Amino acid sequence: MAYRAIALDLDGTLTNHDKEVTPITRQALMRAQKDGAHIILASGRPTYGIAPIADHLEIDKYNGYVLSYNGGKIVNWQTKEELYSNNLPNNVIPILYNYAKEKGYALLGYADKEIITEMPDDKYVKEESRINKMEIRKVDNLLESLESNPTKLLMTGDASLMIKAEEELAEIVGNRMDVFRSAPFFIELVPKGIDKAQSLNRLLELIGLSTNDMIAFGDGYNDLSMLKLAGVGVAMANAVPEVRAEADFITKSNEEDGVAFAIEKFCYEADM
Template identity: 75%
Template sequence: GYILSYNGGNIVNAKTGEKLFAQFLPDEVIPILYRYAKEKNHALLGYAGNEIITEMPDDQYVKEESRINKMNIRKVENLFEALEPHPTKLLMTGDPADMLKAENELSEILGDRMDIFRSAPFFLELVPKGIDKAKSLLRLLSKINLTPADMIAFGDGYNDLSMLKLAGMGVAMQNAAPEVRAEADYITLSNEEDGIAAALEHFCKRIFKSKRLKFRMWFKYGLKAQKLLAQGI
């Protein structure tokens, strides 16, 4: 299988570790983002391997990012100095009203060099220009000779909208924002209720039922047709 991470900014072959695609934040925007977060007292976090690194490990929204992605948090004294070279993504967190304001202000300053958007009311995604999940999935699908119609996508955040619209079957989690659920073809149980497993079970049962019905139709009418042919009718 393949792993698309950092909102689609990174595509890796899970079996071989081969990196199929990567795009990075421009180096010059990182100090601007760092200074802005410090001035506004917003948490800013980056990623190092399987860890979240931040100067504010006790921030409730940093902890939420840790919980969602099952990643440990490591406190650093200076995030700007601790970041790995050429990061693919940073995340700013804070109260929803503050993140809405930050989205508008940073878009005004840096919108021509990077993309800035909220994936949740309290998460502000800071990613390379033109990166989103749908575009990265199209890159992957072209490599493995599949089309969007062959794909089921699951999502719960604003940054999943393009992916849900692209997929042949877009599935929203019950805990997704209303705007996300409105774009979905199907709504499953929440993340906490194993919604992905429930949806897959639902679709598999539907496929099995459809195939069983087709078999019954063939068995009933196919045998009758064979008898008629055998009788020369």
């Protein structure tokens, strides 16, 4: 194997529009794992939202890893051991809550296998539910219902509004946490310094690999750092322009088995 670590964003990258891994892409990843590659699923999703794909790809049998919450948690999927975790500062959570209330934006968190929010009918909250296959639970007060020491909150709204909200929140709390869009309508609210690249660096060191041993795939703003980190950073054809501009290679889209196409090109043709 030319690359012993394969880091994959999920939505818009590994999965198609139905949020499924196609048989062709699964076959390519199973082959790579059998040939010694570690699959690393790196997503903004909560851990529970990544689990079905991790199990579908059988990464527990091949020393695979899950980086959830944009790298806020790292889990060894074989042992289920949590290798790393970071949390939002408690003093910023009321600020985020009050900002969302004032602006009328939906804010959501996670509790075990559920998404919790005061705005369950928001169309973007429903999209987060669909993506993660998690039920939505309406709560009267999100602050009182959040899990203790949350790793991430998510704010949602129309794309044009979220650009402004991202800027405003960065001004208000940017010295204490990170604020960025993972999709035009999603703002990730995470601990300071947490992104996919930093967590991948931690993981690679733990498993004795270098960044040159890794190929990474992504399509969104939150994938930029890991594509720059990897020995080869691959953007999907459907990636946002900023990601395509920074990638080492642009593969086919997530609807055309772009992950499988690039794995064949870089992991196998390079060995021939």
